Amino acid sequence: MEKVTIATVAERAGVSRQTVSNVINTPEVVRPETRDRVREAIASLGYRVNQAARQMRTGRSKLIAVRIEPARDGINGSVLDRFLHGLTDAAALAGYRVMLYTAADDAGEIATYDELLTAYDLDGFVLTSTHHGDPRTSWLAERHVPFVTFGRPWGAPDTHSWVDVDNAAGTAAATRHLLETGHRRIGFLGWPAGSGVGDARRAGWAATMAEAGSPIDDLEAAAEDGVDSGASAAARLTDVTAVVCASDSLALGALRALPGRAIVGFDDTAVAQAVGLTSVSQPLAEAAARCMGLLAELLDGSAPTTPTQLLLPPSLVVRRTA
């Protein structure tokens, strides 16, 4: 099995290397009959473009990078993993491959960008876990590196394209579902104020309760994410018949502390499926596909001049607990 290069194909098809290259990259400039002949040669020889050689000439690697989180909380870490699965699929469809990297913090991540860009000529990045004052986006933007974030730029201007899930719509749907099933005193168990995601999830609940004319004083508790902390915080919500939670971890705690009450979690993790917890499900596969789509637009130059922002609606998965 010898090496099949563009020259092998050219010889077989009786044309020059450049013509083969044109068939691959700009087929419209080649006469149809020549094009077919070359394509036939490509197929019969099993020729494939050597990415390294192409990359050296063009500077584009057809590679995108995504950070894989070090470990995180066992329950919620899976959300990003599912996103990663979706992204790998979407990237393959768009002709890109996904390369992984890890980093301990934002600074380490930026150092990794530098290395990946210079050593591997990465085409672009997909960032996850955006947060207030995120230094990564500005670093990339300054250097004109194409990137898309999964998660909106909390607090910063919308100067780049992003995809996010409408967190408020998720808790609103959960609250609405509880209202429809007769609940009136619906509590919210969230995280301490300050995280963009957590605040949005709380807002969806609060707004829906306001619409329904239900007061929300005394119906709210906050805790760091975790089952035990969720349980002890939930124990303070004595006067509720149902609780909307900011995560499945918290929901699991609420389930323990408030038996018999209706409970809704967030993220529809494996735990929710296992214990029959009603939960808000994020369309992670779609989010990943959209991210890849936006990044592909940036990379092939077909992106609109103003960045695109997409807010995807989550859906409520009703199970035993609500």
Place this chain on the structure above:
Amino acid sequence: MEKVTIATVAERAGVSRQTVSNVINTPEVVRPETRDRVREAIASLGYRVNQAARQMRTGRSKLIAVRIEPARDGINGSVLDRFLHGLTDAAALAGYRVMLYTAADDAGEIATYDELLTAYDLDGFVLTSTHHGDPRTSWLAERHVPFVTFGRPWGAPDTHSWVDVDNAAGTAAATRHLLETGHRRIGFLGWPAGSGVGDARRAGWAATMAEAGSPIDDLEAAAEDGVDSGASAAARLTDVTAVVCASDSLALGALRALPGRAIVGFDDTAVAQAVGLTSVSQPLAEAAARCMGLLAELLDGSAPTTPTQLLLPPSLVVRRTA
């Protein structure tokens, strides 16, 4: 910010390109003072080897590929994700990067190997989810592609290096723990016979029970993996005080069907942590590091002539349910 190539460094250090290349690849052939001068130039210019150019000349890409499973069961899928995290870390330390791919089945995976090898010049593969009659290993072996599997070659001869977790030791430890806490009628809830992993997990329980002189007739049930199927299978184990399970999913079912009984799961997934399920934990980070280590040996030619096999011991994480 102009491009920094090996020629830039050579000029700055007052030597030739080849000398710079030698400092990078075979430092011992360069006089120490020259070496230091070159290293200084590299540092001050922020030079990094262009992988594409190196790859074109040497044929090695410093890239390894791992399959990311399409979706799988929500509870157990996380096991491979955790392995992936560990592998990314280990690869970075060894100077390699991880590229992802997906495939629907073994045939699709083999097609992907071909593409990755010819288009991206991948250096090697780490395979997961090995199974009886796995066609992937023989395909790779025939083509002399370096690879390591996480999971032993069930039924096939040990002709390649692999790392696996000692499943039998895990259930044995679980069974021993239950014996020590006074249980005698300890059941096993497993998968249908035939899967290497499932059979090994059953064997560890059976052997430990035999050692203790406890009969195991009527103490065993099998079900496809899943919480509901586990619950209905567990319901048949009426005469037990404790159950060792082949997975956390099954254990969750057992927990529901047999309240008050001691239950031990397998894999220590997020669900186990969340509900307080005692479970057998696999050393996934270590397994990943070992896989990377073996693969790195294969790639740099320092591997022993006979393949290496490593069996890592799992550990029991005791929580509320046992």
Place this chain on the structure above:
DNA sequence: CCCGGCAACTTGAACGATCCAATACTGCCG
């Protein structure tokens, strides 16, 4: 009949690193 213009294709050079063979240098011996 000649020539400009165009489409289709070909040729030579370049990307940045490494390999190979040849050369310059060093210390050392006679």
Place this chain on the structure above:
DNA sequence: CGGCAGTATTGGATCGTTCAAGTTGCCGGG
């Protein structure tokens, strides 16, 4: 002080692709 062995360094070729410039052949207008 010349020459030799051994090592440090140099220049050129090369990997497979794409870019830029050049060639060929055909058509129609003048």
